[in-house]
Amino acid sequence: MQAxxxxxxxxxxxxxxxxxxxxxxxxxxxxxxxxxLPGQPLLVASVCMACVVPLAVITMRAQLRPIxxxxxxxxxxxxxxxxxxxxxxxxxxxxxxxxxxxxxHNALGNVLREQRLALVQRELLLDTMVQNxxxxxxxxxxxxxxxxxxxxNLAARQLLGQGRKLEGHHLADIxxxxxxxxxxxxxxxxxxxxxxxxxEDEEVYHLARRTFTLNGRKHELLLLRQLTQELRRxxxxxxxxxxxxxxxELNNSLAxxxxxxxxxxxxxxxxxTARLPQILETIGERTRHLETFILGYARFAKLxxxxxxxxxxxxxxxxxxxxxxxxxxxxxxxxxxxxxxxxIEQALLNxxxxxxxxxxxxxxxxxxxxxxxxxxxxxVQDRGQGMNDAVLANxxxxxxxxxxxxxxxxxxxxxxxxxxxxxxxxxxxxxxxxLAVALILPLMVPAAGL
Numbered sequence: 001m002q003a004x005x006x007x008x009x010x011x012x013x014x015x016x017x018x019x020x021x022x023x024x025x026x027x028x029x030x031x032x033x034x035x036x037l038p039g040q041p042l043l044v045a046s047v048c049m050a051c052v053v054p055l056a057v058i059t060m061r062a063q064l065r066p067i068x069x070x071x072x073x074x075x076x077x078x079x080x081x082x083x084x085x086x087x088x089x090x091x092x093x094x095x096x097x098x099x100x101x102x103x104x105h106n107a108l109g110n111v112l113r114e115q116r117l118a119l120v121q122r123e124l125l126l127d128t129m130v131q132n133x134x135x136x137x138x139x140x141x142x143x144x145x146x147x148x149x150x151x152x153n154l155a156a157r158q159l160l161g162q163g164r165k166l167e168g169h170h171l172a173d174i175x176x177x178x179x180x181x182x183x184x185x186x187x188x189x190x191x192x193x194x195x196x197x198x199x200e201d202e203e204v205y206h207l208a209r210r211t212f213t214l215n216g217r218k219h220e221l222l223l224l225r226q227l228t229q230e231l232r233r234x235x236x237x238x239x240x241x242x243x244x245x246x247x248x249e250l251n252n253s254l255a256x257x258x259x260x261x262x263x264x265x266x267x268x269x270x271x272x273t274a275r276l277p278q279i280l281e282t283i284g285e286r287t288r289h290l291e292t293f294i295l296g297y298a299r300f301a302k303l304x305x306x307x308x309x310x311x312x313x314x315x316x317x318x319x320x321x322x323x324x325x326x327x328x329x330x331x332x333x334x335x336x337x338x339x340x341x342x343x344i345e346q347a348l349l350n351x352x353x354x355x356x357x358x359x360x361x362x363x364x365x366x367x368x369x370x371x372x373x374x375x376x377x378x379x380v381q382d383r384g385q386g387m388n389d390a391v392l393a394n395x396x397x398x399x400x401x402x403x404x405x406x407x408x409x410x411x412x413x414x415x416x417x418x419x420x421x422x423x424x425x426x427x428x429x430x431x432x433x434x435l436a437v438a439l440i441l442p443l444m445v446p447a448a449g450l
Contacts, residue, residue, distance in 0.1 A: 008095045018059065026052040067098065074105065086113035136160070136224035140171050142217050147171040150219065159224060182207075182224075193227070204228045250290070257286055306340035306420050313337055313369060320345060324352045326365045326380075333371040339421055339441055344378075347417040350410035351380040351437050358384025360434060371443060375423075379438040386429040414439065 026048055033044040070092060077088045086109050092102040130137060136156040141148045152166035160166065160174050175183050179196035182205070191208045208223040264279045313332045321328075348367075355365045360382035368379040411427070414437075418425045423441035430436050 011096050011098065014063075014096070018063065022052065022056050022059065025055070070098065070102070077105065077109065081109070081112060084116065086116055134226065136222075138166070138171075138222040138224075140220045140222060142219065144217070149174065156224070186222075202228070257283055260286075306343055306417070308338050308340055308421070310336040310338055311341045316341055316345070317367070317369065320348060320352075320367075324349060324356070325362050326352055326355075326367045327363065329366045329368050329381075330370070332369050333376070335371070335443075337371070337376050337441070337443060339376075340417075343417045343420070344439070344441075347414035347439060348378065348380065350414050351439075354410055354437075355380050355382035355384065355435070358382050358386075358435060360384035364434070374443050376441045376443050377438055378441070379436055381430060381434060381436045383430075383432075383434040386433060386435050387427075411437070 029051060030044060030048045033047055034041075037043055070090065073090055077090065080086070080088050089106045089109060090102045092099045131154050133153065134155055136159045137151070137153045138149060138156050138160075139151040141150055147170055149166045149169050149171060152161070157163050157166055160178055161169075166174060175186070181194040181196045185192055185194040185205075185207045189209075191206070193204060193206050195202055195204050197203050204227045206223075206225045206227050208225070210221045210223075212219060212221070260279050260283050264276055264283075267273060267275055267279070313336070316337075317328060317332060320326075352365060352367075356362060364383040366381045368377070368381065370377045370379075411425070415425045418439050418441065421441050423439065425437065425439055427435060427437040
């Protein structure tokens with residue numbers, strides 16, 4: 001903003017001085033003419049008008065010309081602002097109200113110019129990030145535009161167009177040369193995983209899609225993320241963890257077995273067979289433990305498809321009570337539930353076993369069975385030590401266990417069984433101590449699901 005003099009002459013003062021000067025000139029001229037031409041008022045008035053009016057018009061036009069030019073300049077700069085050009089500024093030499101207007105206009109231009117520069121920088125940064133992200137991004141128009149592609153980043157061009165520009169092409173035309181698995185994933189709708197390629201060239205992708213309105217029209221954003229390397233790294237880590245757990249358990253069992261076998265052979269060599277039955281019994285116990293451990297992994301890895309059937313809850317809970325101790329709280333729903341009784345029984349046995357091992361009194365291990373809103377809720381509650389936040393966050397992860405001799409498969413297997421039935425498992429700490437774990441199952445499993 002240009003510096004101005006401290007002396008301020010307002011428009012009202014300037015125009016008042018101008019009008020006063022013109023009036024003074026007119027009055028002086030009239031007095032002079034009246035002195036020179038006495039007794040002729042009409043002639044004096046005519047001469048005064050002929051002299052003062054042109055002078056007033058010329059003076060007024062001279063004063064208004066800079067202001068009118070400034071107004072035209074203001075109109076031009078506003079038009080430039082509408083076109084996104086904020087490089088223009090105005091100058092007004094006087095220190096008055098118009099100068100304040102010009103200064104405010106120039107300040108507005110500076111702010112808009114700075115905002116435009118910041119916006120351009122952010123757009124450049126965003127475009128750089130979008131173009132260089134490994135996630136393939138496609139912005140597709142609605143049906144009125146025949147699903148024309150509005151935007152595609154570099155990853156999308158490499159994946160679907162061999163590096164060619166995709167904007168303006170119809171999605172259906174692009175998909176003609178795409179992998180059939182991608183076409184099927186788009187046809188199914190919603191988010192999901194799909195696999196493209198075969199054997200060594202097999203690639204796993206995650207498809208995410210979001211719909212939103214842009215400029216009054218619906219658009220769909222398609223995000224394709226390649227997960228092959230990440231899944232392979234996770235698979236390797238999982239296998240390492242499985243091998244560590246199995247190796248640890250095998251060593252814990254085989255080392256005592258080796259020692260017991262050696263002791264038994266030594267006793268036989270010495271003819272001291274009195275302790276052989278005890279040694280053989282210990283060997284059998286450790287062998288059964290190892291067998292149970294291996295079978296647990298086998299059940300988790302080879303969980304069959306649930307064979308859903310109508311199951312009376314009273315007889316089901318009765319069979320469960322014959323295997324493990326618990327307290328049934330409340331009445332059972334009268335209507336039969338639909339699930340695989342063998343798998344659900346196995347899941348609940350794991351949950352009830354965990355409840356007994358939590359430090360809870362056996363009398364405080366409870367089973368709650370409720371139905372409503374199309375769901376069956378079977379909840380196991382105890383008054384044990386509960387779980388801290390870290391354990392709660394990982395409790396359902398396979399092979400995760402805080403027990404020294406635990407396999408980390410009980411809750412994970414229960415989760416697999418619940419999800420195979422189209423349900424879910426929840427767990428949380430109880431007020432006053434203890435844990436509550438619930439299997440939430442649909443009362444009727446859809447026929448297409450099983």
